Each structure stands twice: as structure tokens, then as C-alpha cells.
């Protein structure tokens with residue numbers, strides 16, 4: 001086996017014909033806050049209306065329109081959004097199908113509801129839930145399926161909805177990473193019982209912290225709104241138990257301002273991804289992301305898959321060398337949810353694809369702050385590290 005290149009120093013693998021790479025690595029993420037966002041927040045602060053008010057209503061209306069949903073309910077963060085969506089649709093003790101290959105909240109909020117997450121394997125190409133595997137895990141107690149549009153790549157919604165119809169399941173889609181992704185030409189809000197979003201700073205759009213639930217049924221819209229704010233129907237009349245999961249008007253002002261450019265920002269992510277795809281397709285042993293048929297990806301994360309057999313190193317050593325070339329990179333996720341300590345009682349479930357993805361996937365920058373030359377530099381660095389480690 002050829003010796004892999006020493007991964008340690010930028011000097012040792014410097015690209016551009018041996019020129020030392022810039023001291024500043026290409027960042028993995030950029031938090032996109034403009035003067036317009038800041039002005040909107042300051043105006044709201046000066047107005048004295050800080051808690052949920054008119055900006056929240058305006059943000060909800062525009063977000064619903066943009067995602068193809070009838071109703072949107074803003075809340076404190078994406079985790080609260082999951083709780084607000086799960087509570088009316090899932091009962092304690094229910095079995096709920098969910099992917100193991102996702103961020104922990106999709107599954108842990110099922111457990112927080114007192115229901116049982118039933119972990120399903122991942123599709124080896126799209127990395128989303130494997131719908132056939134999910135069907136085999138249905139029990140008489142299964143009432144719902146919670147699915148993530150992971151990395152911004154929509155799941156095979158036709159297959160999920162058909163499964164749900166055949167087995168009478170509620171469907172909750174976690175679109176925390178998929179603002180403005182589409183399926184068969186429609187926004188993701190058009191599908192399922194509820195869709196949840198996050199506006200955490202690293203997401204495709206941000207409000208600082210923040211979340212949104214979109215629904216199409218009027219009754220569910222009412223349920224979620226009541227849960228968001230102590231079940232309050234009129235001032236100090238509380239119809240049911242609820243929470244304070246409200247979004248502030250300052251956050252909503254930032255959200256409205258961010259919506260002014262989410263389409264342009266998403267287009268830039270897609271253009272960066274297309275350029276990365278072309279470069280990565282030419283590198284033996286590396287695979288660009290595969291977009292679900294009929295879908296438009298929103299590229300929250302750009303995920304590369306490694307054939308471990310093609311390289312004389314593991315994924316983590318590959319990434320160390322990539323960083324030495326001045327390219328920040330990340331692993332989402334180092335382990336599947338069913339292998340997390342919190343779900344130790346699920347450790348024996350067999351999910352071979354999810355286990356393999358934890359060793360073979362990595363993320364490279366795709367954010368809209370990248371210049372064309374940085375995108376090229378990422379491709380060149382990948383090619384150089386891949387060649388150095390090729391078997």
C-alpha cells in the first residue's frame with residue numbers, strides 16, 4: 001500500500017503548486033446577518049414591542065406563503081417546533097417511526113412526548129430514512145412517522161405519504177435544514193400533517209434562535225397556537241395546558257428581513273453545490289450528494305461520501321489533511337441517534353447503513369459567503385488529498 005501523504009501541515013500538502021495556503025481557512029459556515037437585519041431588530045427594540053407581536057404575524061404569513069403551507073406558527077426554536085407538532089399528533093406510549101440518521105432532536109422529542117422512537121435505517125444514497133425498512137418496523141402501536149429532510153435534501157415524500165395512507169399514520173416532517181427545498185415543484189409545507197423548521201444561526205436563514213411549524217389543517221393550526229402560549233384563548237382564559245414557546249418580535253423582525261433574500265441565498269448555495277458536484281464527480285472514491293428524484297435540495301450542508309476501500313486512511317485522517325489544506329470541514333454526525341447514550345436501550349437494533357454513514361460522510365463548505373476561487377480551492381484540495389491517500 002502506498003504511504004499516505006503526511007496529513008499534519010498545510011505546507012506538506014499545500015495546493016496551488018506548492019504555494020502556502022492562506023492563513024485563514026475557508027470557513028465551514030457563515031452566519032449571514034446584514035445591516036438590513038440589524039436595522040430591523042433595532043427598529044423593533046426602539047418600538048418597545050419586544051415580545052410576540054405584529055412582526056411575528058407578518059413573519060408567519062410570509063413563511064407560510066413561501067413554503068406552500070396554509071398556516072405557519074412561529075416559536076422559540078426548532079426543538080420547540082417539534083414538540084408543538086408532536087403533541088397533538090402523537091400520544092404517550094405510541095410507537096413512532098423515525099430515522100436514526102438525523103439530528104438528535106427529531107428522535108429525542110418523540111421520547112420527550114412519552115412515545116417510543118422506532119429507529120429506521122437510512123437510504124445509502126440520499127441518507128434520508130429508508131421507507132422500506134420503516135414499513136417493516138410498523139407494529140400495532142405505530143401511529144406516526146417523523147422524517148427529516150436531512151441536509152436540505154427532501155425525502156421521497158410520495159413513498160412516505162403512501163406508507164402513511166396504507167397504515168393510517170400521522171406524518172411530521174423535520175425541515176430544520178430544508179428551508180426552500182421543494183418536492184415535485186411544491187414547497188415542503190404542502191405535505192404531511194406538520195412540518196417543522198429551525199432558525200438557529202448556522203441554518204440557511206436565522207432569527208438568532210427560532211423555529212416554525214407549518215400545517216394545513218385549521219384545527220391543527222389552532223392546537224399548535226394554543227400549545228405555544230399556555231392554552232390561552234382570550235386574556236387569562238386557559239383552555240388547556242400549554243407552554244411559553246413564543247418567538248419574540250425582535251427575532252421575527254430579523255426573520256422577515258432574512259426572507260427578503262432567502263431565495264437569492266439559496267440560489268447561491270445551489271450554484272456552489274453544482275460547482276462542487278462537478279469537481280467531486282471527477283475524484284475517484286468520493287461521491288457528491290444524490291438529490292432525491294423530483295426534489296430540489298436546499299444545501300444546508302454539502303455532504304461527501306468516501307469509499308473507504310479506495311483510500312489508505314479513514315475519514316477522520318482524510319479530514320485532517322483537508323484542514324491542513326486550508327478547508328474547514330465537519331462530521332454530521334459522528335454517530336447515529338440509536339447509538340447515543342440517551343438511547344442505549346436501542347443499541348442492539350440493526351441499522352447497518354446508518355452505522356456506515358457515521359464513518360464515511362463528511363461536510364465541506366457550501367455557504368453563500370464562498371467566492372468562486374474558494375469553491376475551486378475546495379475542489380483542488382479534495383483532489384489533492386484524495387490522490388495522496390489513494391490506494
Ligand SMILES: Cc1ncc(COP(=O)(O)O)c(C=O)c1O
Nearest residue numbers: 077078079103105176198199200
Ligand atoms: C434536523 C434538525 N431537527 C431539529 C433541530 C433543532 O433545532 P433548534 O436547534 O432550533 O432547536 C435541528 C437543529 O440543529 C436539526 O438540524
